[in-house]
Amino acid sequence: MSPPCTLTVEEPDADNAGAGVIELWRVTHAKTGDSLLVRVYEVLHDSSHELGIDPGLQKDGVEADLQRLLADQVAVIGEGLTLVRREFPTAIGPVDLLLRNPEGGTVAVEVKRRGDIDGVEQLTRYLELLGRDPHLAPVSGVFAAQEIKPQARVLAADRGIRCVTLDYDEMKGVDSGAPRLF
Incomplete structure (x- = not known):
C-alpha cells in the first residue's frame, strides 16, 4: 500500500x-x-537491532553534491582552471561555478544531474549577463551533467557552449563497476 x-x-x-x-x-x-x-499465524523468528538515530531519507548524487565535487576537481572541466567561486551571484540567479582560465577570461559552469535544453538556456542567460562585465570578459560556458540529452548537446554546440559528462562515482572515488578498457 x-x-x-x-x-x-x-x-x-x-x-x-x-x-x-x-x-x-x-x-x-x-x-x-x-x-x-x-x-x-506463526512467528518463526523475531529480533530487533538498535540502529541509532534515523537520519531520514538522504538522497545521494543530487545537483549540490555534483557541484561540490566539481568545485574540488575543476580539472574535470579543463587543465589549468582555478575556482573563483561556487554559486557566483548574478542579477538573475547564481552561476553554479565560476572558474578562471590561465590564458585570461572566465568560465561559467552550469551543473545538472540530467542536462536538457532548459539548462542550456539558463547558462546562455548567465553568459550574456557575465559577458557584459569587463572584469570577467571574455566568458565561455560549460554545461556539465551526468547525462546530457542530444537536443541539449546540439543547442549548446550551436551557442558555443562546451558539454562535459560527469561520472559521479568516479568523482567520489568509488568504482562504478562498469567495464573499462583502462
Whole structure:
C-alpha cells in the first residue's frame, strides 16, 4: 500500500483465534481509508537491532553534491582552471561555478544531474549577463551533467557552449563497476 498509511496491531477475534491467527496487522491508507488486513499465524523468528538515530531519507548524487565535487576537481572541466567561486551571484540567479582560465577570461559552469535544453538556456542567460562585465570578459560556458540529452548537446554546440559528462562515482572515488578498457 502506498503511503501515507498507518499500521496497527490487533488481537484476533474468536473466529480468527480459532483458525490459529495469533495477531492481526491492519494497514490503513490515511487519505482514502482503504485497509489491508494481514493475519499472522506463526512467528518463526523475531529480533530487533538498535540502529541509532534515523537520519531520514538522504538522497545521494543530487545537483549540490555534483557541484561540490566539481568545485574540488575543476580539472574535470579543463587543465589549468582555478575556482573563483561556487554559486557566483548574478542579477538573475547564481552561476553554479565560476572558474578562471590561465590564458585570461572566465568560465561559467552550469551543473545538472540530467542536462536538457532548459539548462542550456539558463547558462546562455548567465553568459550574456557575465559577458557584459569587463572584469570577467571574455566568458565561455560549460554545461556539465551526468547525462546530457542530444537536443541539449546540439543547442549548446550551436551557442558555443562546451558539454562535459560527469561520472559521479568516479568523482567520489568509488568504482562504478562498469567495464573499462583502462
